[in-house]
Amino acid sequence: MTNHSALARSWRPLILKDVIGQELTVKALTNALDHQILHHAYLFTGTRGVGKTSLARILAKSMNCQAGTSANACLNCDSCLSIASGYCMDVIEIDAASRTKVEDTRELLEQTQFHPIKGKYKIFIIDEVHMLSGHSFNALLKTLEEPPAYVKFLLATTELDKVPATIRSRCIHFPLQNISNDILIDYLGKKLKTMNIEFEQPSLNMIAQQAAGSVRDALTLLEKLLLLHPKELKSEAVAKTLGLTGQKNIHDLIFNAMTGRLDALKMIFTELKLNQTNYLALIEQALYFVHQEALKPLSKQQSQFDESFLQLAYDIFIKALENAKFTPNQAINFEMTFLRLTRFTPTVNEQPATAQSNVSNELTHSTWTKLLPNLKLNGMSLALAKALTVISHQAHQLNIQLPPNLKSLANDNTQSNLIKCIQDHGFLVQNLNIQWNEAKHENSQDSDKQNAEALCEQLKNHLKKHPQTSALLQTLQADIDALNLS
Ligand SMILES: [Zn+2]
Incomplete structure (x- = not known):
């Protein structure tokens, strides 16, 4: 079995082009890196798990790669490897939530006076920057205005409105988007394929819906699911595990x-x-x-x-x-x-809710045979309409019987034509339940007879109206109504 541990960490994008769902940001940063037009402070905002700190780390790697600053960091040099491992002297990452005091910020800023050791830049990644106190922001502001040329600040926050405007205006701001369900589903599908894990598509839809735009949440959910269902993600099992219904x-x-x-x-x-x-x-x-x-x-x-x-x-x-x-x-x-x-x-x-109160609108087979000549149907739908026997009509479901040799006619299209047509005649039918059975409802023979009679009637009328036939009938003194045409 593949090791599923901490997927969110192991599947973290390593370079810019691996980042999903943030096209604009990736494009802007790629251009900035490839053309060496780097600002001294960037601010990444967005809801949890959309990739703010991942992007900050990628940017740090790209800036400090010993193979040269570019959008494609080499990932193999000392600098890239040490940033990836989280032990890089040149990249200082802090979580502002645990370092809110002004003393903490001053201590941090003291380090800006030391030049980087391995890379080109000394990079400060401050996560959840909105948690800093007012004094801390003031202390930061001074350095942010005029930092040494080798210092870069990468700030990230879920709450932009808590970051003072003075700080915001000194940063290049990248608002990260929530990842769309389609992108998440596509991403999860590709990852599962690389792990040779089978899955049913609706299971990915459910994960994406639950993750609500967060890649991290999607991966954490997937990790939990793979612990329970390591070989295959079946929709029903996933629904049950996530507390959803299929x-x-x-x-x-x-x-x-x-x-x-x-x-x-x-x-x-x-x-x-x-x-x-x-x-x-x-x-x-x-x-x-x-x-x-x-x-x-x-x-x-x-x-x-x-x-x-x-x-x-x-x-x-x-x-x-x-x-x-x-x-x-x-x-x-x-x-x-x-x-x-x-x-x-x-x-x-x-139409009130209970089945009993729908009785007046119940479609029976004998009603059906009376309706038949008036149905606006043609082709395969008409053939089905003629061949069907109504067994029962309960709470919007019409149970019908059809001979098995007509199976090929009963596709989605012909069935929905039939339903539409029945609804047009005032019957509350939302779906058809077909039983494929040769035996015909006895009323159906009546229906054939009724159809034949209707046809005779039509023919007689036609003959009466036709000038030549009516002249001939007069000559013969024949009464057309007495003719047996069936
Ligand atoms: Zn490198």
């Missing part, structure tokens, strides 16, 4: 809310309670799910979910994330959110 459960939760299936929701609530669920993360997942479903029409895909419902669900989930700060228990917030969904969806309001 994509299928998210679908079911939202679908059950939309269709007002309270019993089904109750069962899922119970299951989630037993599984130490991370409710907040689950609401976030639901938010992503709703977004993905809402995007489907843009790529000509049919969503199973009502468009207005998706918009409403989005608002309700956003509100739930806000409410999470005030709730005494995250499970309460979660359950209330999904119950609220069942109350406010347009579909549910029009």
Whole structure:
């Protein structure tokens, strides 16, 4: 098994071009290093784990590489190696959170009078610089204004607004971006491949969502997951470990809310309670799910979910994330959110939630056969419509039976055409459940008969209207309605 220990450390980018998700910063620093246009102070800001200190260390290596200052540090010289190991006399790294006092800062600044030993520059990396006291900032300011030519300051902070404007204005400021999910997913996928670890794509999506833009968080989560699942990351297992529910459960939760299936929701609530669920993360997942479903029409895909419902669900989930700060228990917030969904969806309001109350809008096979001649369908969808037998219609699901030889016709497209068409006739059907079975519903033969009769009627009307036929019929004194055309 590969050694997964401290992935965040071992996968840390070594040179600028390895840094992910910070194109602008990397480009600016590459140009500065390659053209030797170096400022004496840089300030890196951004949320936790986006790579502030990693960038500062890379910059220190690039500045002090004995092979020459460039964006591509050699990584092999004494200077590069000692910076990488954290024991470099020329690079002094401090965490301002533990050195807030002015005495600490003065002590640090005293070292600026000594020239670097191995590299070109004496580099001071001050992490969480916003933690310095007012006096410390004042002490720093003087040196920051006019440092010796061999001194460079690399400051990093998560809280830019706590850094005095006087300090900020003396630094070149690089605001680092949160890493997008797509970039994180791509990055994790590539890393896992190099380690020959199998994975299911949704598992990476879950890690990226949980990491919320932080590479470090993503890697820490991955490390934890690999300890439990060293050979393969399966979506269900990952969901369980992260206290999330799988994509299928998210679908079911939202679908059950939309269709007002309270019993089904109750069962899922119970299951989630037993599984130490991370409710907040689950609401976030639901938010992503709703977004993905809402995007489907843009790529000509049919969503199973009502468009207005998706918009409403989005608002309700956003509100739930806000409410999470005030709730005494995250499970309460979660359950209330999904119950609220069942109350406010347009579909549910029009058609009350229980199956019994949908009876008036239940699609039976005999209703179906009456609808058939009026369906605006053609081609394969029409062929399916004609061949299907309605078995039952419960809470937005239409259970139908089709002969197995039509399997090739029942693709996503034809099924969504059918659903759309059924909905156009006022029936609340969100999905089809197909049983492939040769046996035909007895009503279906009636339907064939009805179809044949309708066709005869059409033909007779056509003949009556046709001038030549009607003249012929008059000559023959024949009554067309008496003809048996079937
Ligand atoms: Zn080097």
